[in-house]
Amino acid sequence: MLDHITFGVADFVRSIRFYDRAFAPLGVRRLFDMVDGEVPVAGYGDTRPWFWIAHNDPTQGKLHVAVGAANREMVDAFHREALLAGGEDNGAPGLRPHYHPGYYGAFVRDPDGHNIEAVFHGTS
Structure with a gap:
């Protein structure tokens, strides 16, 4: 189980706009903001923040993270909205x-090149 993850983004405001829209079909929303501190951060989740972004040096590497979806339609909606929000297919x-039977996923690169996936592990 993923508890939380944090990574740096090059343009904090651009990334907030991207994640607000891309995660909406998955029921994931921004639950925490701190933009008046030394390092701006935002936390996303459903009932508590578990996905965090922070303004940081983008040369520190890229990341892959998978977010679970309740069905295939949510995976499709995530992919569509992520692309409309400026993501790259x-x-x-x-x-x-090849991952396992019933694995239904979609992948996008966010504005900083991180590989973000929505996945449904089911049969319908």
Whole structure:
């Protein structure tokens, strides 16, 4: 189980706009903001923040993170909204049986090049 993850982004405001829109179809929303501190941070989640972004040096590396979806339609909506929000396609929605039967995922690169995935582990 993923508890939380934090990584640096090059343009904090741009990234907030991206994640606000891309995560909405998954029921993930921004729950925490701190922009008046030394390092601006934002926390996303459903009932508590578990996905964090912070303004940071973008040369520190890229990241992959997968967010669970309740069905295939949510995966499709995530991919669509992420692209409309400025993300780059890194794998259209579809079955990935080489991972395991029923694995349905979609991948996008966010504005900083991080590989973000929505995945549904089911059969319908």
